[in-house]
Amino acid sequence: MENKNTRLQKTFEEMQREDRKALIAYITAGYPDLQSLSDIVQALEKGGADMVQVGIPFLDPVGDAPIVQVLSKRAVENGFTVEKFFQALKELRMSTTLPLLLRAYYTTIFGYGEDRFVEGCKEASIDGVVVPDLPLEENGALKSKLDTIDVPLIPIVVPAPMERIKAIVESGGGFVYLMMAPGENQRAFVDQLNDFANQIKQITKLPVCLGIELRELAFAKQLINNADSVDGILIGDVLMGTLQKACDNKNPGQLPTEELTQVVEYFSTSMVPRR
Numbered sequence: 001m002e003n004k005n006t007r008l009q010k011t012f013e014e015m016q017r018e019d020r021k022a023l024i025a026y027i028t029a030g031y032p033d034l035q036s037l038s039d040i041v042q043a044l045e046k047g048g049a050d051m052v053q054v055g056i057p058f059l060d061p062v063g064d065a066p067i068v069q070v071l072s073k074r075a076v077e078n079g080f081t082v083e084k085f086f087q088a089l090k091e092l093r094m095s096t097t098l099p100l101l102l103r104a105y106y107t108t109i110f111g112y113g114e115d116r117f118v119e120g121c122k123e124a125s126i127d128g129v130v131v132p133d134l135p136l137e138e139n140g141a142l143k144s145k146l147d148t149i150d151v152p153l154i155p156i157v158v159p160a161p162m163e164r165i166k167a168i169v170e171s172g173g174g175f176v177y178l179m180m181a182p183g184e185n186q187r188a189f190v191d192q193l194n195d196f197a198n199q200i201k202q203i204t205k206l207p208v209c210l211g212i213e214l215r216e217l218a219f220a221k222q223l224i225n226n227a228d229s230v231d232g233i234l235i236g237d238v239l240m241g242t243l244q245k246a247c248d249n250k251n252p253g254q255l256p257t258e259e260l261t262q263v264v265e266y267f268s269t270s271m272v273p274r275r
Helices: 006-019 033-046 066-079 084-093 106-112 114-123 141-145 162-170 186-201 219-228 237-252 257-270
Strands: 022-026 052-056 100-103 128-130 176-178 208-210 234-235
Touching: 006 022, 022 033, 022 066, 022 237, 022 257, 033 052, 033 084, 033 257, 066 237, 084 100, 084 106, 106 114, 106 234, 114 141, 162 186, 176 186, 186 208, 186 219, 219 234, 219 257, 234 237, 234 257, 237 257
Parallel strands: 022 052, 022 234, 052 100, 100 128, 176 208, 208 234
Antiparallel strands: none
16 A cells, blocks of 8 residues: 555655654653643654654553553553543644554454544544554454545564565555564664665565664664664654653653653754764
């Protein structure tokens, strides 16, 4: 599926013209509360995020970072509901023109109802949906419904036979999330990452973005400066950690918007350029 989403397409075209990677900022919705969502995203945008991925909290996540699991639990305990979330997203869309990606586990989507979920995406002008626990063989119904509103289901690929990767990529759109676990040898990992990204680019024109967390800043800088075949990176742990530190300890109830902006600025100014 080619990229039909205007905001996503324009963002990646801009990145290509500027010869830099896209910076995708991830946050879990509902922490510290849904009312804070708009202020948090505006802080990320001010810091230079090119798009924002908002996660629906889930209590039994697959492969989520420990801090995301903790804050997801907090969000649910604070009264998070998917219905309230979509209302907050509609309000958020009025305050930003950045591409907004929605990350949700299929268990949540199924429980809420696929039709209601897709309608919520439409009303909030969501630009892409990421479902980490939905395999290729079972994504047809949701993908077809998202196609009717021109919202791509973002494909997620891991090292596998190319026939399998090709099928996964062709079933989605927007861009490709690449998942690879870093090894102990960081230089070797960067080389493997470039090789994998180049293999994917031989079968699709979609941008390829790294979907793993960059937790060590020094390694992240090395990776961003040398992973020339990757078109975008995801940051999330460091943002959620900044939120937790401020809201739980230093300034309960006060959003660390300046700190969030500074964290994103570090990545956007120091680490995103390709060369």
